[in-house]
Amino acid sequence: xxxxxxxxxxxxxxxxxxxxxxxxxxxxxxxxxxxxxxxxxxxxxxxxxxxxxxxxxxxxxxxxxxxxxxxxxxxxxxxxxxxxxxxxxxxxxxxxxxxxxxxxxxxxxxxxxxxxxxxxxxxxxxxxxxxxxxxxxxxxxxxxxxxxxxxxxxxxxxxxxxxxxxxxxxxxxxxxxxxxxxxxxxxxxxxxxxxxxxxxxxxxxxxxxxxxxxxxxxxxxxxxxxxxxxxxxxxxxxxxxxxxxxxxxxxxxxxxxxxxxxxxxxxxxxxxxxxxxxxxxxxx
Amino acid sequence: xxxxxxxxxxxxxxxxxxxxxxxxxxxxxxxxxxxxxxxxxxxxxxxxxxxxxxxxxxxxxxxxxxxxxxxxxxxxxxxxxxxxxxxxxxxxxxxxxxxxxxxxxxxxxxxxxxxxxxxxxxxxxxxxxxxxxxxxxxxxxxxxxxxxxxxxxxxxxxxxxxxxxxxxxxxxxxxxxxxxxxxxxxxxxxxxxxxxxxxxxxxxxxxxxxxxxxxxxxxxxxxxxxxxxxxxxxxxxxxxxxxxxxxxxxxxxx
Numbered sequence: 226x227x228x229x230x231x232x233x234x235x236x237x238x239x240x241x242x243x244x245x246x247x248x249x250x251x252x253x254x255x256x257x258x259x260x261x262x263x264x265x266x267x268x269x270x271x272x273x274x275x276x277x278x279x280x281x282x283x284x285x286x287x288x289x290x291x292x293x294x295x296x297x298x299x300x301x302x303x304x305x306x307x308x309x310x311x312x313x314x315x316x317x318x319x320x321x322x323x324x325x326x327x328x329x330x331x332x333x334x335x336x337x338x339x340x341x342x343x344x345x346x347x348x349x350x351x352x353x354x355x356x357x358x359x360x361x362x363x364x365x366x367x368x369x370x371x372x373x374x375x376x377x378x379x380x381x382x383x384x385x386x387x388x389x390x391x392x393x394x395x396x397x398x399x400x401x402x403x404x405x406x407x408x409x410x411x412x413x414x415x416x417x418x419x420x421x422x423x424x425x426x427x428x429x430x431x432x433x434x435x436x437x438x439x440x441x442x443x444x445x446x447x448x449x450x451x452x453x454x455x456x457x458x459x460x461x462x463x464x465x466x467x468x469x470x471x472x473x474x475x476x477x478x479x480x481x482x483x484x485x486x487x488x489x490x491x492x493x494x495x496x497x498x499x500x501x502x503x504x505x506x507x508x509x
Numbered sequence: 510x511x512x513x514x515x516x517x518x519x520x521x522x523x524x525x526x527x528x529x530x531x532x533x534x535x536x537x538x539x540x541x542x543x544x545x546x547x548x549x550x551x552x553x554x555x556x557x558x559x560x561x562x563x564x565x566x567x568x569x570x571x572x573x574x575x576x577x578x579x580x581x582x583x584x585x586x587x588x589x590x591x592x593x594x595x596x597x598x599x600x601x602x603x604x605x606x607x608x609x610x611x612x613x614x615x616x617x618x619x620x621x622x623x624x625x626x627x628x629x630x631x632x633x634x635x636x637x638x639x640x641x642x643x644x645x646x647x648x649x650x651x652x653x654x655x656x657x658x659x660x661x662x663x664x665x666x667x668x669x670x671x672x673x674x675x676x677x678x679x680x681x682x683x684x685x686x687x688x689x690x691x692x693x694x695x696x697x698x699x700x701x702x703x704x705x706x707x708x709x710x711x712x713x714x715x716x717x718x719x720x721x722x723x724x725x726x727x728x729x730x731x732x733x734x735x736x737x738x739x740x741x742x743x744x745x746x747x748x749x750x751x752x753x754x755x756x757x758x759x760x761x762x763x
Contacts, residue, residue, distance in 0.1 A: 328641050404595045412616040414585045414666075423613065472636050504603070 280476040285483065288476040301477075305463070305484045312460040313488050316447035318375060319382020320439060320492075326383065327390025327435070334391070335398040335424075352388050356381070356446075361453035374456060381450030382443040389442070393435025397428025433500040440496045444489040461486045513540040514667070514700050515564060520573035522559055522726075532560045532725035537573070539719065539728065541700060543667075545621065548703045548711035548718045556726025557704045558672055565591045565670045585668075589617065591599060592661030592699070596673040598653040600645035600660075606632065607641040610660045613697070617664060631659040634693055651682040658690070662697060669699045673706065687713055691740060708761075712753045713740060722762040730760040 262282055269279055276284070290301040298304070330348065334341035360381050368377040401424055409419045451461030460481060467477035522534040523724040534556040541547050549557035563566045564575060566582035577585035585591065600609050619627070632641055635655040645653055654674060661669060675683045687710060694701060705711050711718045718732040734753055736744055744750055 269536060402597070402599060404597060404599045405601075407595075408593060408599060409616070410567065411565060411586060411589075412613045414616045418616050422616065423601075426601070429603075433613045444557050 233367060259274065262413060278470060279476060280479060285476045285479045288480045301480065305480070308458055308460050308463050309484050309488050311458045312444065312447050312485070315375065315378045315450065315459065316364025316382050316440075316443040316488070316492060319379035319384075319435075319446055319450070320386050320443040323383035323386025323439065323443065324390050324436065327387040327439075328432070330387065330391045331394030331398060334395050339429070341395070348391055348457050351384070356385070356449055359384075360449050364450055364453045368454065374454065378450045378454045378459075379447065379458065382446030385442040385446035386439040388439040389435040390432070392433045393438075394428055398424050400431060401427045429504050433496070433504060436496050437493055437500070440492040441489045444485065444492060448485060460488070514543040514545070514578060514672070515539070515541040515702075516576040517560075518574050519578075520560075520563065520565060520575065521571045522556065522568070523571045523719060525679070534563075534570075535725035536648045536724075536729045537589075537728055539731075541559050541702070544698050544700055546694065546701045546703065546714055548705055548715040549721060550705055550708065550718055550740075551721030551726075551729075551761065552706075552723055554723040555721040556723070559726065561670050561702055561704050562671055564668075569574075582663065589613075589664055590667050592664070592666035592669045594654070594657050594671045594674045595659045596611045596676045597649075598645070598657040600653055600656055602645060604645075605641065606637060606643050606645065606648070606656050609645065610663050613660060613664050619630055619664075627663050628659075631663045632656075634662075634696065635659045643681060648684075651678055651686060654678065654686065655689070658693065662693070662699065665697070667699060667702045669694075671698075671701065671703045673704055675710070676706065683710070688741065690714065691738075695739065708754050708757050709745070709750075712750060713745060718753075718757055720757060722761075722763060727751070729763055732757050732760065 263278075265282055268274065269281070289300070290307065291301050292298055293301055293304055330344075334344065363380050363384070364377045367380060368374070405423060405427075406419070409423055414422070448459070448461040448464065451459040452465065456462065464478065464481045466486070467474075467481050471478050517537055517539040520534055521532070523536045524533055537556075537560060540614040549560060551557050559568065563570050563576070564582060566586040575582050577590060580588070601612070604612070606622070607625070607628050610631055611624040614624040614627060623751060629638070629641065632638055635658055637652065637655055637659070640648065640652065645656065648656070675686050678686060691714060701714075703711070703714060712734055715734050719728055720730045720732060721727065722729040732753065736747065736749060736753070
């Protein structure tokens with residue numbers, strides 16, 4: 226009866242091909258980085274772009290080793306790690322708040338078609354408002370209302386997070402085939418059982434796709450949220466600061482951009498790893 | 510004659526569609542005996558799936574009555590009288606084969622040890638003992654449908670409803686699955702209602718073939734299949750098999 230087996234359940238790959246696969250996996254992205262770096266440096270030569278407009282890549286990275294505050298302060302890298310940590314904390318808080326809110330909205334919308342139709346346009350509309358304009362309204366407004374500083378800052382990250390989570394989770398909850406629901410009905414399952422054993426696990430892959438989008442968006446949200454809060458630490462203030470001195474020291478701003486990208490990547494990787502641990506799915 | 514297991518009396522089903530009213534079933538009367546194997550056959554739109562779904566309380570009739578051991582279909586469903594197999598296996602990707610089969614028992618609050626015991630017994634019956642820990646997507650279509658059958662029978666329902674269960678399989682796998690279904694059925698006391706498009710499949714499996722016609726969906730004829738059991742590959746070569754297939758085909762032409 227095993228003749229119609231499509232795929233052996235225990236395919237154990239040996240070390241050799243596995244290592245080769247790891248190379249194959251990382252090689253394309255490394256090649257792209259190398260190409261981009263080459264284009265960067267080449268265009269500097271070809272178009273004769275001065276260092277004040279586009280610094281050498283190497284000077285951006287050596288910037289991390291420089292001492293701040295006229296050569297007496299901590300190394301730039303120390304400062305950046307501290308600030309990146311602060312921004313990451315804000316991003317995670319916002320991600321959690323937005324994620325919970327997004328899931329709750331999706332659950333409500335999945336239960337009531339009327340509410341979904343009525344409210345979804347406003348959910349979409351919320352993302353069309355210029356973020357830069359509403360950030361001060363929300364952060365300063367909520368701060369004046371007595372909310373703690375960390376909450377005020379993370380609300381923008383939450384604002385960017387809840388949207389993809391609402392849309393993704395709703396799609397996931399609605400992804401259950403009618404026949405799967407009919408089977409549950411034939412077992413005389415309670416609505417609670419249908420949710421826990423069918424709807425929620427079926428929605429998880431959709432939820433994680435949304436969470437991955439949200440993880441990177443929440444870092445941007447955290448940076449934007451830091452700006453009106455007046456707080457001195459975080460990547461947001463660093464960027465504002467570096468932007469003011471861009472004409473004299475452009476590598477500072479580039480370094481800050483680089484760091485904020487790393488924070489986003491790190492968060493994304495964290496969510497992907499969680500997904501792999503939780504979602505048991507076909508490996509395509 | 511024993512007390513019928515299923516009694517259908519004057520059943521009508523009318524759908525509201527954009528084009529107006531569609532009569533899916535008109536005045537259907539049918540009785541089915543315990544442990545009987547009955548096929549519903551007919552072209553698309555004859556209401557055979559609708560009739561199966563009405564019996565299983567997956568949809569409601571417009572008028573008429575269905576009695577299952579004297580109960581309403583809803584009561585029978587709440588008593589877990591129905592095991593259902595659809596054309597698609599509808600397995601849960603995130604559960605192993607074993608845990609898929611245990612699902613109905615989980616819903617019904619059966620203890621873990623009892624669940625494992627019954628699931629492994631059913632998986633043995635459908636010949637999947639070696640694949641309990643595999644995931645559904647690691648199995649072929651035929652094997653997935655076996656899991657689906659094991660899941661439908663694991664709580665020993667008295668009625669097995671099958672909606673074109675082998676419709677998506679190739680002809681060779683299909684004939685083998687038909688043979689296996691008869692073996693499994695012989696070991697249970699289940700009454701089977703089997704929806705199909707295939708004339709040889711209906712004749713090979715059934716005690717009676719209910720021939721249906723569309724617009725409006727109704728019962729055209731009922732053909733009794735008096736082929737000896739157990740049936741096997743030689744059954745398909747009997748002259749009587751061809752005669753019965755021809756009879757069903759002619760009834761379908763009306």
